[in-house]
Amino acid sequence: MKAVLIVIGVVMASAALAQEPAELGRTLLEDHCASCHAIGKTGDSPRENAPPFRTLSRSFDLDKIQGQLQSGLTAGHPDMPEFKFGEDDARVVAAYLRSIQE
Numbered sequence: 001m002k003a004v005l006i007v008i009g010v011v012m013a014s015a016a017l018a019q020e021p022a023e024l025g026r027t028l029l030e031d032h033c034a035s036c037h038a039i040g041k042t043g044d045s046p047r048e049n050a051p052p053f054r055t056l057s058r059s060f061d062l063d064k065i066q067g068q069l070q071s072g073l074t075a076g077h078p079d080m081p082e083f084k085f086g087e088d089d090a091r092v093v094a095a096y097l098r099s100i101q102e
């Protein structure tokens with residue numbers, strides 16, 4: 001019985017580790033950005049004017065966006081609450097953004 005519980009614990013721990021960076025990024029964007037921006041591959045932004053994230057590569061260099069997320073993206077963004085991501089969060093958010101570009 002004990003052995004079975006240990007096996008279950010190991011399986012659950014490795015499932016958490018195996019979560020894709022991009023999925024973690026999506027979760028962060030859901031928490032902080034989805035009230036205004038469309039964050040998926042389809043759908044309109046809840047807030048008029050807020051660009052859907054899948055179109056960001058039209059105006060942004062996604063190779064640079066990680067640094068911009070860390071220093072704060074306020075330029076051209078008057079309505080938006082100021083936000084800054086830590087290095088790890090910025091990396092997974094950038095990975096997610098790359099994965100959804102159309």
Ligand code: HEC
Pocket residue numbers: 029032033034035036037047048049050051056059073075076077078079080081083
């Ligand atoms: C309260 C609503 C709101 C929230 C929350 C919000 N945004 Fe925005 N965002 C906007 C609006 C509105 C615009 C368009 C601003 C404009 O073009 O003047 C915008 C534009 C942008 C742009 C494009 C800026 C440009 O110069 O083209 C990026 C990138 C962006 N948002 C990222 C984010 C990220 C990342 C988050 C979450 C951390 C977020 N936004 C959360 C409202 C919001």
